[in-house]
Each structure stands twice: as structure tokens, then as C-alpha cells.
Amino acid sequence: MDTMRDRFVPVVSRLLDEDPRVAVVLAEIGAASLAEAQLRHPERVINVGIREQLLVGAGAGLALTGMRPVLHTFASFLVERPFEQVKLDLGHQGVGAVLVSAAASFDWPAGGLTHMAPGDVALLDTLDGWTVHVPGHPDEAETLLRHAVAAGDDKVYVRLSVQSNADALPVDGERFLPVREGRSGVVVAVGPMLDSVLDATEGLDVTVLYATTVRPFDATALRRATRTAGTDVVLVEPYLAGTSTAAANDALADVPHRVLGLGVARPELRRYGTVEEHLAAHGLDVRSLRERIDGFVRGGRAGTRG
């Protein structure tokens, strides 16, 4: 199967053909793969070199002239390194862009922390007005990329990853999709975590919601699910654990509720190896997820006072 990042190239190439407002800005990473598109659209595929402050600043300048910029590099270099540019050149100037990242939380485990950004979504959460898509399959990535580029002048972050579910679901760029119904808890599986969550909750009486758009957070879907499945909520996110815990709490603020936020742990692992090894290290493999989700939901049912 091609990866989401493989799919980015033909999708954005077609978007360049279809829409004269679209411009792609790179900071060296991905430049080779877009060389052919750059030949066809030399003014709209721009490689600024290894200059991430300029990547975002120039992207914002393009937006000021009415273009729809798509900015792409690894998540750490796109969101974290030029974060003041994200805050000011986009938000404060009142313009938007589509930020498309690769590498995610640990797509390249041997690369180490310098190429990992489990904190990217949490960091964007300190800003207002960002749409955040986390596709779980290359087909969903294609859908969400198109949705993002078509979203007027909005600020949109699309988080690509090598991690993928086996199949794509019909995502709409807005709502959580109910994938399984139960009566004893709600599990929100984000993006590539879905297959593991479904395996982990096999036989557990929980509702599973599939989220590929996490900001705005679909509070309506969560509240609806809790009406039949109760207000014990587990979030399983492929980035920093707890990133969406506040959003879930806000959605359920007027009812007693419990939220467990699972995801990437904060301490730096300083380990290499494979994605599967990192998932296990963070307690995100199927066995660990089952233990943690089951334990949490049982704790709720037992009605412990703590």
C-alpha cells in the first residue's frame, strides 16, 4: 500500500492543475518528489531551502495575495520550529494556509526525537481557529487534503503518517464516525489508531467513535454516544497522551464523567527500532490498549470513590 506521504504528491499535483490559487511551499524535504509538478507550475511549487521560518512566512505572504498555500515538511520542522510564524504570520495577520506534515510522532523511530513531534497538535491547541485532520489511511488523507485546500482561507493542519488502518472509511472532514455500538463506555479512536482500538475492544461492550478530524472536536458526537454508552470516555490518540482530554471534558462539562487520555508518553524514549516497538513502548499496542481500556471502564462500573 502506498503511504499517505506517497499519496500527497499526486494529490497536490492534481490540485495545482485544477486550482490556480494553490501554491506548494517546501523547505527542501519533498522537493525531489515534486520536481515534476514544479516543471509544470514553476511559479507555484516553491522550495525555499532549509529555512522553516521562511517556509511559514512566505506561505503567509502568498495567502496575503489571495493564494491558497500548502506548506509541507516534517511535523517538528513545520509546527514546532517556526511556531511564532504560525502564531503571527498566519493567525495574527488573519490569513490561513494548509500545513501538511509527515513523520508524525515516531514514523522514523531510528531518527530520534529531533524528527518526532508528538506535541504538534497540543501546540496548535494554544492557538485559535485551527482545523486539525488526522487521516487513518491514504484514501482518507486524499479526501482530507482536498477538503483542507477547498476550505476557503482557513488554517488547516493535516497530519500524515506511515501508520495506517487496513481500510479507509468515508470521512467527511468534520464529524466522528460511529464504528461500533456498546453500552459501557465510549472509545474515541483517532486516525491510524482505529484498527488497534477495534482489535483491543473486541468483546468489550464499548462504543467506538472514529475521529479523523479532531479540531474542531466533535462534541456533539461524543455527547450523543454517551447517552447510550455512558460517560466513561477513553481517547486513543497517535500523538501526545491527553491532547484531547480537555476537549472531551468540555463536551461533557454538565454531566459527571471520566476521561482517560491515551497516546504518546511525554518522556523521550531514546530508543530506535520499529514503529511497532514504539507503539508497544507507549502502551498503544493491542494488548496494552485492551488492558488499559478494560481496566478503566471496569473501574467506572465498580463505582469506586477513589
Added chain:
Amino acid sequence: MTITAEHRPPYTHGDLHRLMGLMTGDEKHGPAATSTLDALWVLYDRVLRVGPERMGDPERDRFLLSKGHGPMAYYAVLAAKGFVPVEWLPAFGSYDSPLGHHPDRVLVPGAEIGSGSLGHGLPLAVGTALGLRAQGRTEPRVWVLVGDAELDEGSNHEAIAFAGPAGLDRLHTVVVDNSSASHARPGGIAARFEAAGWSTVTVDGRDHDALYAAFTAPHPGRPHAVVAQVEPKSA
């Protein structure tokens, strides 16, 4: 290159100090404001193809104030040219005022960018030049004004290094040099632009005719930088 004025503004350069005097509260940045006054006036009065009646015109020139602190000269010039009502000036910096101690493009008519954090204007200007070029708009010029100390910020140098080889010949930078930088810059400011392939001129930042000549000097195929020297900030 001259501009034919369709309507004559009521204010002249001589009015600017009085207009600036209406804005109090940011006296710390008084010298910063005064340093830019003449460069701004020559640009808005004789060079920039802009006006309050064409703020939405995609063919207008773009002026980006990157040196956002001490914006009183900028606001005075915008008021003199009719972008901003003179009545707004006395409330500068108050809660409901659109005129902050750093300009906000969402609030200030005629401001192409907000600024305040140094080093953001040049990259924004590069993107603006790229965007205009991508849309086949070859007429509008893009101007960005920075300070000499502002050039400490590394983000400027990403933009400068890119713009030369990219041949962004609609891009112009004005460096107002009032010797604010704490550290030596061996070789000087213009040399850094030249090394990146820009056309450069260094002039007296109080001499209006010299500024005009520097601003309008031809620079085919290359972006253009004018270093406008004024009296040192701490003189």
C-alpha cells in the same frame, strides 16, 4: 517615476511632527518612530502607487512595515495620506483604539501587515512577491521597511538569501539604520544584501531627493535594498 495625484492630500511633510505629537504614551520608541519618518514620507508621497481609494486593488504596490515598534511616524503618514482618520490619533494605545503601539493589519486601514515581533516582515514580503508573480501581476512592487537592529533576527537572512537567487525583482527593502544594533556588523549592512545577489544603495535617510533617487534606481533582475542612514538612536 512620478505619481500623478488624482486628489491632493491636505497634509505636507511639515505637518507630520504635529500629527505625531497627537500620539502619546509610547515615548520610549520616539526615536524609533522619528528615524523612519523621512523614508516613509518619500515612499508614500512620491513612490508608492497606493491610496485609500485603492486599498483592495490587487495591482497596488504593497508597503510592509516590519519595524513595528514606535509606529507613530507610520500612523502620521497614513493619516496625512487619508488612510487613517486624523481623529483616531489622540486615542493611540487606548483600549478601543485601532492604533496600537504595534500596528495590526486587521485594525489599521492601509496596513498590509501587522508587526511588532521583529524579523517577520521580510519573509512576508518574499511571499507577497511570490504570490503576485504566481498570479501574473508583474506591475506591483513590494516594499518592506526594517531597522538595522532588527537585522539581528535570523529570519531576515533566510528571506534575503532566498530572494536574490530567486530573482524577486519586484521586492524592495528599506533598512533604516540609526545604529541601534549592539554588535558590530563587519562589512556593513549593504554587503549582506549584495552577497545574496541584491542591488543595494546607501543614502542619507533625511535627504528626500537622495531617498527618492535610491528608491527608484533601476535594478533589473534583482531585488533592491536601500540602506537609509540617520542619526544614531543614542546620539
